[in-house]
Each structure stands twice: as C-alpha cells, then as structure tokens.
Amino acid sequence: MNVRTASEPILAVAGQRVTLPCSTTLPTPVDWYYLPSANEWGDVICAAGNLVNGYSGRFEIDRRAKGDYNLIIQSVRREDDGVYVCREDAGQSTAHHMTLCVQNSKHYCVVYLPARRSA
DSSP states (O other): OOEEEOSSOEEEETTOOEEEOEEESSSSOEEEEEESBTTBOOEEEEETTEEOTTOTTTEEEEOOSTTBOEEEESSOOGGGOEEEEEEETTSOSOOEEEEEEEEBTTBOOOOOOOOOOOO
16 A cells, blocks of 8 residues: 555544645655545545645645645634545556535534543
8 A cells, every 4th residue: 555644533633734645665756635425425525636726825735855746724613524535646556535524603513432442
C-alpha cells in the first residue's frame, strides 16, 4: 500500500483550518474526491496533484514534504462535511477514504470507534 491517510474521522468546528492528510511513496501525484454522503458520488477536488476549478480559494494542496498531497480547507463550513477520498493519480491503488465531520451550534458529530481489546 503506497498511500497513507488519516485512519480515524477528522472532527472540526466551523471556521477552523483543517488538514486532511495524504501522502504517497510513489512519484505519482494524487487525486482528491469529495462525497457528500456514502450513497452519492461527489466532485473531483484535485486531479494529478492540482486543484480543479471551483476549489481554489478555501482549498489548497500542501506539498511541503516529498510525497505529501495534504488537502487543506481554510475556514471549514458545515457543507464541507462528508467523505474525502485520496487516490494515486495512476488509479492503480486502492482509494483511501476519510470522514470529515464539521460541528457548529446546530450540528454535533457522533463518532463510533471500535472497542479496544484488552491484552
């Protein structure tokens, strides 16, 4: 597996700056997708490591380290809530999903994590 992302849901408060991590060990750039819910396909945010039209402004790709394609959302909004997918541009790897839950005064996130087993 060559792509690394967040393994647990990312919780944010409306107005915060949020970083969705994604990095690859291959020289291939990544694509980012947004799915507003599990039952519908959403938008392409980033193709071949570059933001697509409509996603410049509050969204950016952080490439500070080699292989990093972290998606940054400035001033996250409630409508940014959903599932984000990071996948190598070549399309040969598994798509890696992460959930972003944005809280505000009228919406709270409830996240169920698997129980940890004692040794």
